[in-house]
Amino acid sequence: MRFLHSFVTPLLLAAGAAQAASSWSFDDATVQVNGKKAAGTKEKFSETKQLSQPITISNTESIKILLVAKDGGKGKRPHQAFVVLQDELSGLEAPFPMTVKENGKAVVDIKYTDLPVQLATSSAPLKASVVLASFGSSQGLNKPVFSIAPKVDPNAAPLVYEKPLRYGKREAIHHTFRDDPKNPPKIISAFFVLAVLATVPALLVGWLSLGANVSHIQRALRDAPIAHGVFFGSLIALEGVFYLYYVSWTLFQVLPVISVVGAATFLSGTKALGEVQRRDSPGRGDYDSSQRKMCCGNKNGVDED
Structure with a gap:
């Protein structure tokens, strides 16, 4: 044990000296x-x-x-x-x-x-x-x-020391706001309005040529006058809101109005389309005499000439 102790101690001292060096x-x-x-x-x-x-x-x-x-x-x-x-x-x-x-x-x-x-x-x-x-x-x-x-190049731009940015009182910043956007010239607006209105006759002609049944207007207004009236009026109101937004209104003025008009359009449109569906369903609605003869016949079960 004494030999081991005498051997380990110098070894540890040598390792410590090597580490320190x-x-x-x-x-x-x-x-x-x-x-x-x-x-x-x-x-x-x-x-x-x-x-x-x-x-x-x-x-x-x-x-x-x-x-x-x-x-x-x-x-x-x-x-x-x-x-x-x-x-x-x-x-x-x-x-x-x-x-x-x-x-x-x-x-x-x-x-x-x-x-x-x-x-x-x-x-x-x-x-x-x-x-x-x-x-x-x-x-x-x-x-x-x-x-x-x-080596400073005499032909190069001289180096200038820039003061570093430090925390402290700074110069006031004066922000210049841009002017509000303006509407285009009236002549351009009038041109596009006329271009849109010119498509209305073409729309009506195409509507009639595709078989639009104008005779159902009276019955539609008779069966669901409120739904059809509110739906058509809300569509016109939407166009009016868009026009006011184009002319003078801001977005915050348009949003509440468009929400009310949009809700009225959705509810009245649902009722109006329901009335149209009931009118066009088979077995319901008015048929002319020729359709009655072809589908149902006379009371005696014999087709009329």
């Missing part, structure tokens, strides 16, 4: 300046070897950074991976997150147009640092690796 690092790191038409040459850097000369980019170029993040010497995906650009004169920083795979391969593409105005117009080179960190006991990494010198 674990830290984030990176390897196979390159940086490349890309233009619109062609890509530039790649330059390698590492934690111990920074680039000696600043990297110059113009307003049409971008910088692509690739590396492999490692935890304890093994490729791994950290919880946080950034390339941070810092203006050493003012201390302003701008982080750019990296896209990292599970095996630790990370990449970020920083365009000149993505730089804040304060950094893009800086007179001093911007310090670029790689930041790697994650949960656990492994120590994070914040390592300067190279510098960037933004």
Whole structure:
């Protein structure tokens, strides 16, 4: 037991020391300046070897950074991976997150147009640092690796700082409402009214040519005067409501009136159609003498000549 205890204790201490010594690092790191038409040459850097000369980019170029993040010497995906650009004169920083795979391969593409105005117009080179960190006991990494010198194009439009939107008192907003829609010219309205009225004679002619039985009007008004009268009157009232809506009424004025008129049309129409159905049913209604002779015959059961 003493031997086992004396063996396990140093082993645990060694494991704890190895875990405490674990830290984030990176390897196979390159940086490349890309233009619109062609890509530039790649330059390698590492934690111990920074680039000696600043990297110059113009307003049409971008910088692509690739590396492999490692935890304890093994490729791994950290919880946080950034390339941070810092203006050493003012201390302003701008982080750019990296896209990292599970095996630790990370990449970020920083365009000149993505730089804040304060950094893009800086007179001093911007310090670029790689930041790697994650949960656990492994120590994070914040390592300067190279510098960037933004080059301002004199022919391009100057960059202007725009004040960010903040909460507070704002200027009053004055909304200008549009004018109410107006009716078309009277001559156009009159033309379409006449065009609709011109179809009424054609409708009557077609109605009569198809065999409309006008002689049933008297009997219909005699058997169901209220139903037919209200139904016909409600149809005219509907047209009147639509005309008033076209001329002056609003939608909120039309809805209650159209609800009442529509209900009257439905109820009276049901009664009127019921009367028509009873009149046209076989065995009911008036038949002329020829129909009586053909269907029923005379009282003696002999057809009349």
